[in-house]
């Protein structure tokens with residue numbers, strides 16, 4: 001069994017990013033900038049945001065974390081985004097999800113300038129991604145594709161089952177795999193016989209938020225398991241959507257949690273921020 005080491009790979013990506021940032025600064029006098037908007041005081045969200053800011057700093061990317069109280073109105077949030085859209089120091093804008101219930105996430109994500117949408121959640125980028133055009137790709141599925149590449153895993157012609165159909169992971173994951181010529185099946189919580197699909201899969205990508213849902217008896221010998229789940233147990237430990245101990249003896253490759261897909265997400269966000277900075281440079285030249 002080969003462990004897909006997202007932590008080590010993300011270190012490599014961060015080094016690449018560092019070099020690219022240094023080049024941008026030297027050759028184009030541009031420092032990439034990222035704004036992260038954090039609404040409310042969810043502990044997990046705060047941790048992720050802090051780690052994004054730290055990674056930016058290490059890479060030489062200018063970053064601001066804009067914290068707003070749970071009680072802000074949608075209008076106030078939209079005004080903040082409008083200001084950031086106009087701020088030339090900021091190449092990327094990321095609104096940490098989930099947002100409080102009184103705020104309409106769709107409206108907020110659509111307010112971000114598509115050219116600063118480093119999360120790839122704006123319908124403009126979603127449409128371009130589905131059409132296989134150049135776009136900001138959502139960091140988590142983008143990171144999974146990079147992982148396949150790095151480990152020499154060919155997805156073309158493979159049967160891939162994606163479990164979970166969220167806008168953030170499942171749907172974009174399926175799109176990227178379709179663009180790469182995989183045969184893709186997307187399952188969700190209403191799927192009647194999940195094992196029927198997963199047993200036929202060369203690759204299973206699971207992103208549902210149910211600890212240890214995927215067991216060894218649901219996969220075929222030599223399957224590749226990509227675990228996007230990040231579940232915090234009562235013990236405080238993180239665990240995935242796949243039963244790692246059970247699956248590890250049956251699959252050919254598996255991502256651990258922690259240390260798998262999670263760290264890749266941050267690496268690809270930094271990549272997207274550089275892409276945004278390069279887009280700005282092109283616009284400014286015109």
Ligand SMILES: Nc1nc(=O)c2c([nH]1)NC[C@@H]1CN(c3ccc(C(=O)N[C@@H](CCC(=O)O)C(=O)O)cc3)C=[N+]21
Pocket residue numbers: 047048094095096097098119139230238257258259260261262263264265266
């Ligand atoms: N607009 C937006 N964009 C996001 O990209 C976004 C978001 N909202 N909301 C929350 C999710 C979650 N997410 C993670 C990123 C890195 C790790 C990560 O690095 N995890 C480490 C462990 C971290 C720990 O120990 O807590 C690992 O899996 O090894 C996890 C989760 C980004 N998200």
